[in-house]
Amino acid sequence: MANLPERLLSGHRDFITGRYVTERDRFRSLAREGQSPDTMVIACCDSRSAPEVIFDAGPGELFVVRNIANLVPPYQPDGEFHGTSAALEFAVQNLKVQNIVVMGHGRCGGIRAALDPAAPPLSPGDFVGRWMSLVAPIVQTLCGNALVTGSERQTALERICIRCSIANLRTFPCVQELERQGTLSLHGAWFDISSGDLWVLDPQTGDFERPESG
Template identity: 65%
Template sequence: MSTFPTRLIEGYQTFMSGRYLAEKNRYRQLAETGQEPHTMVIACCDSRSAPETVFDCGPGEMFVVRNVANLVPPYQPDDNLHATSAALEFAVQSLKIRQIVVMGHGRCGGIKAALDPDATPLSPGDFIGHWVRLLKPAAQQIQDSQLLTSGERQIALERISIRNSIANLRTFPCVKILEERGKLQIHGAWFDISTGELWVMDTQSGDFYRPELPLA
């Protein structure tokens, strides 16, 4: 019989004596009334860029779906398994989310795999390879540019993939209709793990810029 990881038990103990103790009424309220998060974040499953940590959100504030390279596939109403699409459907149709943020990050392994045409599959299923092919057209254009360094190619595709995911979001009828009615806002963001910098996407131009932070 395997032992549950000690580090996780210790972390749980700290959570119960710290954050849960301070917010136990909030947790009990959420248990009784259900969740009403204000924002959905589609983020990468990279352990270094947790949205709840980056945005300092408490319980019940944020509905998060994470996958390799924070990708949103296009709308495909078929019988295949669509985890990200299912989470999106629930957030928009059931939770009545008012904001969606596609959040990418620096040094993304999924983006690196998309840029490497010679990448060796990690398993016979090559699940990562199939998944990041969503970015194949953009990755091909960046790979062919001799004016960019490898680091510049990486950052370029990390940000282009955010715009690509936003475009795919708008192929979902429920998203497109609600956005056109002004009941849903879509945003892009990019987090630099190394420096902690947050860059947000201008909704009109698609350019990324660092937002001004309020004075402490």
């Protein structure tokens, strides 16, 4: 039987003798009483942008779903398999989260792939290509402007996709209703891997701004 990579095993040893010791009561309470996070984060799979690390969150504080480029597809009850939609349904209907944060990040590989639609698929299934086709109309618009540089397109699409995902969240009837009632709030954020800065979407202007340090 193959063992887990040694890095993971040694990491768990450090966890069980370190953080678990100091947070043992919290873990036991979570096991006994279940989870009740007030925030769901929809983030990218990228290993450099883990929400629990960025927001310094403890166990049980965030309900996180991660996919390529932190996309939310539109509401589509067609009987197919929808992982992100299933996680959203559980967070909203079962956990009763009060906030949903769509968090993108700089240098996103999924966004880079979307901006290069002529690139060969990674496999015959072309799962990444198919997934990123959700934003194909936006890509066509961005790539149609020859005055915009490649790096500008990259950052622009990373941020536009956050707005697009928030718009798609509002196609889900349960999200529409709870937002109307004022019991659910939608947020956007963009994380700069290089600097560690977090840019937050202003719901009034649609611009991304760095919150004042407090």
